[in-house]
Amino acid sequence: MTVNSGRVSGAQNATQLTGNGIQQALASVAAGVGLRNVTKKYGSVTAVENITLDIPAGKYCCLLGPSGCGKTTVLRMIAGHEEISSGEIFIGDRRVNDIPAAKRSTSMMFQSYALFPHKTIWQNVDFGLKMQNVPEAERRARVGEILEMVGLSHTSDRKPTQLSGGQQQRIALARALVTRPQVLMLDEPLSALDENLRVKMRTELRNIQKQFGLTFIQVTHHVEEAFALSDSVVVMNHGKLDQVAAPQEIFSTPASQFVAKFMGDNNIFTGKVIQCAPDTDGTDLVELEIEGLGSLMAKGYCVQPGQMAACSVRPDLMSIESSTSSAPTPYANRVSARITGIEMTGYVTRISLMAEATGQELLYKVRTEDWNNETYAEGQLVTLRWSAENCVFLAH
Numbered sequence: 001m002t003v004n005s006g007r008v009s010g011a012q013n014a015t016q017l018t019g020n021g022i023q024q025a026l027a028s029v030a031a032g033v034g035l036r037n038v039t040k041k042y043g044s045v046t047a048v049e050n051i052t053l054d055i056p057a058g059k060y061c062c063l064l065g066p067s068g069c070g071k072t073t074v075l076r077m078i079a080g081h082e083e084i085s086s087g088e089i090f091i092g093d094r095r096v097n098d099i100p101a102a103k104r105s106t107s108m109m110f111q112s113y114a115l116f117p118h119k120t121i122w123q124n125v126d127f128g129l130k131m132q133n134v135p136e137a138e139r140r141a142r143v144g145e146i147l148e149m150v151g152l153s154h155t156s157d158r159k160p161t162q163l164s165g166g167q168q169q170r171i172a173l174a175r176a177l178v179t180r181p182q183v184l185m186l187d188e189p190l191s192a193l194d195e196n197l198r199v200k201m202r203t204e205l206r207n208i209q210k211q212f213g214l215t216f217i218q219v220t221h222h223v224e225e226a227f228a229l230s231d232s233v234v235v236m237n238h239g240k241l242d243q244v245a246a247p248q249e250i251f252s253t254p255a256s257q258f259v260a261k262f263m264g265d266n267n268i269f270t271g272k273v274i275q276c277a278p279d280t281d282g283t284d285l286v287e288l289e290i291e292g293l294g295s296l297m298a299k300g301y302c303v304q305p306g307q308m309a310a311c312s313v314r315p316d317l318m319s320i321e322s323s324t325s326s327a328p329t330p331y332a333n334r335v336s337a338r339i340t341g342i343e344m345t346g347y348v349t350r351i352s353l354m355a356e357a358t359g360q361e362l363l364y365k366v367r368t369e370d371w372n373n374e375t376y377a378e379g380q381l382v383t384l385r386w387s388a389e390n391c392v393f394l395a396h
């Protein structure tokens, strides 16, 4: 763990600083979480609908989705802060439906840190142990140990306002972990931080989770954050699970139009399935007829021809050629589009386009270094092209 000053502390040094004691203590209690057909209704509002989910012990899982999709409700139900309407929740082997929050062996870390302003850092971290009536000598050892783990022993006499945002966040983490929870819940823990600190702190969270083999479940609506942190991402849509998979899989093979859209920049085309042919890798090559654009080829699992469906292509997996080019290309998919905007964002340049025939807005992303060798200009008509392999068929 690196603090603002560049000093090395916490996660990287934890074993060295504290021996294996704390590592073993934390890792040995980490437990998986299971939800079985869990539903939550608030009056006529169904916040979470019949979800079944397994989060393995020692893994980092992010609940990702737009505002109101039910992420926080899932977190609160696991923690026991919200009663479930039906279904079952397990932490490790324990069915916790009827176990109150304080006895579930979970801890929650909030966006606002929720540190007590009038207590010292030491007292803040000690608070949970005191509530659990842990004997004083043990409390002293455990608070000292966890403060060392996050590299902030020297701040123990200070008040929270005398710490930086990043330090406060680390104290909030220490306070959540000092009780040695089986599962740590994190409710948007990074959203109060500025961009630079957010990236630094998410690396620290991930390092600590990995090094100590903890089970972390985090709520976020930031795609990049979920990708950077998670072993497994749970994408939620209107109270249901749309996709549960490793970040790489969600990025390369979104399971639904909703997931493809939520990733942000994907180009999505909606149309009718014309025909399918089995491909050598067990998937199907699917031909879609897109009104105004003609035929597009995608990879996925076929549905009944005639059915409406969609396909999605990432903006970095397209390429561009002059509309006057007559050279044959191996690309199955070609769309004529006009450049409407060029944005250099650093490593990547984003080119906005509009499909000439339909007016659909499209996005092409390219390494700035490569774009600088091109002579395309705003207003120019070009051809966007991409292969069937890079085009994901989306049945729903």
Ligand SMILES: Nc1ncnc2c1ncn2[C@@H]1O[C@H](COP(=O)(O)OP(=O)(O)OP(=O)(O)O)[C@@H](O)[C@H]1O
Binding pocket: 042, 045, 046, 047, 065, 066, 067, 068, 069, 070, 071, 072, 073, 074, 221
């Ligand atoms: N106490 C409540 N009473 C009534 N409806 C609620 C209550 N809490 C949440 N809801 C509703 O349940 C749905 C899911 O809410 P939830 O807070 O879980 O969403 P979320 O994905 O965490 O959203 P956000 O990212 O904005 O926090 C929403 O429609 C919300 O309005």
